Amino acid sequence: MSLTRFLTSVTTTFSPFHPTARTARLFLSYLPPSAHSSIVVKTTLLPKTSNQTATLSLTFKDGKEMDFDLEKVGVREVLEEVQRHGRGLGRKEELSG
DSSP states (O other): OOTTTTEEEEEEEEOTTSTTHHHHHHHHHHSOGGGGGTSEEEEEEOOTTOOOOOEEEEEETTSOEEEEETTTOOHHHHHHHHHHHHHHHHHHHHHHO
C-alpha cells in the first residue's frame, strides 16, 4: 500500500540543525515526487536559534488529523501510525465497493 494513498496534507515545522528534525526530514524523504501533486505539503523551517519543538501534522482523506511531537516519536512510529490508519481506510473502501 502506498504511504500517500490516503493522505491529503502534510505540515512540518522544524529547525534543520536540531536533532529532532531528523524524523521530519526522513518522513518527507519517504514521500514520492508524484505525491506533491496530490498532497498539500507545507514545510516551515525554523532558525538555528529557535527553541520551538519539531512537529509533524498529517491529514487523511476521512478528515482525521494526526499530530506528532517529534521529540517523543521517531520516524518508525510515524510510519506505523500512517500505515495502520491507511489499512483501516483501505478496508472501508473495499467494503463500500
